[in-house]
Amino acid sequence: MSAGGEENATPASRVPALIITHADLAQSLVRAAESVVGPFTDVTLLSNLGLSRDDLELAIEEHVKNWANGGLLFTDFWGGSCHLCGASAVRRHGEVVIVTGVNLPLLLDYLYNRDRFPVGELAERLQLKGRESIRVQRGTPA
Amino acid sequence: MSWVLHRIDDRLIHGQVLVAWGQRLDPERIWVVDDGVAASPWERDLFREAAPGVDVQVMTVTDAANAYATETAAPGGAFLLVRDLITARRLAEAVAGARDWNVGGLHYAPGKDKLNDYVYLNDEDRAAARVLLGLGATLSVQDVPASRAVSLTSLDEELTA
Numbered sequence: 001m002s003a004g005g006e007e008n009a010t011p012a013s014r015v016p017a018l019i020i021t022h023a024d025l026a027q028s029l030v031r032a033a034e035s036v037v038g039p040f041t042d043v044t045l046l047s048n049l050g051l052s053r054d055d056l057e058l059a060i061e062e063h064v065k066n067w068a069n070g071g072l073l074f075t076d077f078w079g080g081s082c083h084l085c086g087a088s089a090v091r092r093h094g095e096v097v098i099v100t101g102v103n104l105p106l107l108l109d110y111l112y113n114r115d116r117f118p119v120g121e122l123a124e125r126l127q128l129k130g131r132e133s134i135r136v137q138r139g140t141p142a
Numbered sequence: 143m144s145w146v147l148h149r150i151d152d153r154l155i156h157g158q159v160l161v162a163w164g165q166r167l168d169p170e171r172i173w174v175v176d177d178g179v180a181a182s183p184w185e186r187d188l189f190r191e192a193a194p195g196v197d198v199q200v201m202t203v204t205d206a207a208n209a210y211a212t213e214t215a216a217p218g219g220a221f222l223l224v225r226d227l228i229t230a231r232r233l234a235e236a237v238a239g240a241r242d243w244n245v246g247g248l249h250y251a252p253g254k255d256k257l258n259d260y261v262y263l264n265d266e267d268r269a270a271a272r273v274l275l276g277l278g279a280t281l282s283v284q285d286v287p288a289s290r291a292v293s294l295t296s297l298d299e300e301l302t303a
Contacts, residue, residue: 022157051249051250052152052248052249052251053152053153055249077157078192078194079156079157079192079194081153081157083192084155084188084189087188091184
């Protein structure tokens with residue numbers, strides 16, 4: 001089953017995604033997202049734990065090399081090894097766009113919109129959604 | 143002020159450097175000293191944009207050696223990053239000041255021996271380490287400021303054999 005309760009097979013236009021993070025943040029994000037929308041497919045996960053720069057780059061390339069029409073890399077933060085190795089790894093693999101600072105609202109929006117937008121447009125949308133989700137709620141004295 | 147960290151780390155710029163060491167030592171500049179990265183305009187640009195608010199400079203070992211003394215006297219703190227012990231050895235042989243090294247990450251590769259979760263060495267690494275030690279360098283293994291620093295020689299008895 002895919003996100004949003006759709007039982008259909010993977011649409012040809014679906015934008016695939018790879019989440020690359022420190023430790024097991026990617027697995028935790030997916031578990032959290034599944035608790036909201038149910039099980040989903042076409043999202044793969046990778047941790048940088050214990051990997052050198054070269055090995056992380058190779059591991060990322062293994063994930064994206066079969067993406068015929070590009071896809072998205074979600075990484076935890078700008079300037080981290082996941083981001084920098086991702087940028088190097090995807091250079092030879094079509095339109096692969098990196099979105100850093102992945103969070104749960106961003107991931108959920110991706111799941112509901114990955115069949116609706118091309119890669120570049122989806123990445124721009126997710127950047128906005130991720131930012132919009134970070135807000136400050138100040139307490140009001142009772 | 144200038145140098146506040148000389149680090150040997152095969153990831154060069156990454157989270158531990160920017161966040162953990164960066165918050166602790168607040169560098170104004172980061173030197174990425176790496177002939178391979180310096181030879182690639184694309185990679186140079188990638189690293190230059192990696193640390194918002196910090197001036198990242200990418201250069202060869204030769205250029206770093208030539209500019210090292212000037213940077214030493216510059217205002218503000220600076221990090222110097224190399225990817226391996228061999229590069230550290232080359233720099234330490236070229237300039238007198240590059241003696242105290244933080245060993246932050248030398249990850250697994252085939253043929254390397256595990257010293258801890260983030261430091262693996264082979265014979266070539268050990269040869270470079272011995273030269274560094276012979277020059278009077280300190281090699282202090284510590285991934286992040288919150289962890290305990292230990293000497294590389296205490297983790298690898300082959301270095302002092």
